[in-house]
Amino acid sequence: MSGPNISEQVKFDPDIEGIDPALPHKVTLRSGAVMPIAAFGTFHSDWAQDYMLDATKEAIRLGWRHLDTARAYENEEVVGEAIRQAISGGYISSRDELFITGKLWNGHMSPRDVAPALENTLKSLGIDEIDMYLNHWPWPNVHTPGCAGDHRNPDAVPYIHEAFMETWSEICKLKKAGKIKDIGTSNHTRACMELLMRDAAEDERPLVNQMEMHPLMQQTELRSYFESEGVVCTGYMSLGSPNRPARDTFKEHRADMRDPVIQQIASELGVAPPRVCLNWAYQRMNKSGGYVAMATRSDWILDNLKASCEDLLSDEQMLRICGDGTPENPGIDANNRLIWGQVFLWPEADGDWRLLWNDKHVFFTRNGYQAFKKSWDEHDKALKETTHQG
Numbered sequence: 001m002s003g004p005n006i007s008e009q010v011k012f013d014p015d016i017e018g019i020d021p022a023l024p025h026k027v028t029l030r031s032g033a034v035m036p037i038a039a040f041g042t043f044h045s046d047w048a049q050d051y052m053l054d055a056t057k058e059a060i061r062l063g064w065r066h067l068d069t070a071r072a073y074e075n076e077e078v079v080g081e082a083i084r085q086a087i088s089g090g091y092i093s094s095r096d097e098l099f100i101t102g103k104l105w106n107g108h109m110s111p112r113d114v115a116p117a118l119e120n121t122l123k124s125l126g127i128d129e130i131d132m133y134l135n136h137w138p139w140p141n142v143h144t145p146g147c148a149g150d151h152r153n154p155d156a157v158p159y160i161h162e163a164f165m166e167t168w169s170e171i172c173k174l175k176k177a178g179k180i181k182d183i184g185t186s187n188h189t190r191a192c193m194e195l196l197m198r199d200a201a202e203d204e205r206p207l208v209n210q211m212e213m214h215p216l217m218q219q220t221e222l223r224s225y226f227e228s229e230g231v232v233c234t235g236y237m238s239l240g241s242p243n244r245p246a247r248d249t250f251k252e253h254r255a256d257m258r259d260p261v262i263q264q265i266a267s268e269l270g271v272a273p274p275r276v277c278l279n280w281a282y283q284r285m286n287k288s289g290g291y292v293a294m295a296t297r298s299d300w301i302l303d304n305l306k307a308s309c310e311d312l313l314s315d316e317q318m319l320r321i322c323g324d325g326t327p328e329n330p331g332i333d334a335n336n337r338l339i340w341g342q343v344f345l346w347p348e349a350d351g352d353w354r355l356l357w358n359d360k361h362v363f364f365t366r367n368g369y370q371a372f373k374k375s376w377d378e379h380d381k382a383l384k385e386t387t388h389q390g
C-alpha cells in the first residue's frame, strides 16, 4: 500500500498531557446547541484506517469533544468502540460529553433507506441520538470505496430539488422522532441551499454546512451567504490533506501547510505550518465557523486542538492569508479545490467536474431533468454523427 512512513505518522504518547475540554472555542447554533468548533476527523483513505480506533480514543483523551464521522468512512463501529474505551478509560464519563456529527451517505438517500441508515449509524456508534446529522452530498451518486479517479457511475444524476426534499423530509422526521438533535448539510452549493431555504420550514432548516475550506480554498463568499442564512460552516481538508492517495490527487493540487506564506508565518510564530492553517480557520470571519482535522500522532492531535483555543495570528498575519481584495493585499486564496468529486459526475456533465460546484446543472424536478437529458442525448448523438471525433 502506498503512503507515508508509518512509524513517523503514527505515534501515540501517553506522556503527552491533554487540555481542559472547556478551553476550545465553541459556537452556539440556532437551536441553542453548543458545538465545539474543532472536530476530530475520522476519515483517512487507506493506510490510516487501521489506526482510527487508537487515534479517536487519543483525541478524546487529549480533550477533543467533537467527532466528525460518516457512514461512508466505513468505520462507525471503530469510532463507537473508541467512545466506549474512552469512557471505560475514564477520559469522559459518558457519551453526553461528546458532540457527534454523522452523515447520511449518498447510497441511502432514497426515502425508504434514510431511517434504516440512521439506525445503523446509531447502533454502530453505540448511541441513541446523534448531535448533528448532515446530508453528506446533495445527490445520490455512489462510487465504490477506493475506486480509481476516472471511475464513473452511469446512473449518476445532478441535483434534483424534488428528490432532495424527499430525503430531507425523512431526515426531519427522524429529528422530530428524537433520533437527531440538529440537522445540516455537507457540500451544498449556493443554489442548492437557496432552494432548501426556500422550501424548508423554520425548524427544518439546516444549522451547519460542512465544506472544503482551507487557506488556498477559502470560499469566503459562499460561507458569507450561508452565515447570512444562519448556517454555521465547518471546513474540511483544513491542512490541505497532504497524504491523500494518488488516485485523488491532481497536479494542480497544493497542500496548504507547504505554502510559502503559511510557512513564513509559522516561522514568525515559532509553530508548525499546520497550526497556522488551523488558527486561521478558527480566527477568520469573527470566529464564526469551525474546522475538521485528523491526525494519528498525539503531538499533532493536541496541536490541532490547541488551534481552537487561542488567537495566535495577528491581524496583519490574517490579512496576509485572507487578503482584502486590493492588489497590495491579495491574500493566498487560489481556489485550489482538493475534492473535485469527478467520481460523482453524471453523463451530461461530459467529464467537467466544475459542474458539481458551479450550479449550472441544478434542476427543480425529475421531469425537468429528464427533458434536459433527452435533449442532451440528442445533441450528443448529432455531435458524434456530424463531427470528427478523433
Ligand SMILES: NC(=O)c1ccc[n+]([C@@H]2O[C@H](COP(=O)([O-])OP(=O)(O)OC[C@H]3O[C@@H](n4cnc5c(N)ncnc54)[C@H](OP(=O)(O)O)[C@@H]3O)[C@@H](O)[C@H]2O)c1
Pocket (backbone or CB within 6 Å): 004, 009, 040, 041, 042, 043, 044, 048, 068, 069, 136, 186, 187, 210, 211, 236, 237, 238, 239, 240, 241, 242, 243, 244, 272, 274, 275, 292, 293, 294, 295, 296, 297, 299, 300, 301, 303, 304, 339
Ligand atoms: N464532508 C465531506 O465531504 C468531507 C470530505 C473530506 C474530509 N472530511 C472530514 O475532514 C477530515 C479531514 O480531512 P483530511 O484528513 O483529508 O484532511 P486534512 O485534515 O487537511 O489533512 C489531514 C492530514 O494532515 C496530516 N496532519 C494532521 N495534523 C498534522 C500536523 N499537526 N502536522 C503535520 N501533519 C498533520 C495528517 O497526517 P497523518 O495522516 O499522517 O496523521 C493527515 O495526513 C476527515 O477525516 C473527515 O472527517 C469530510
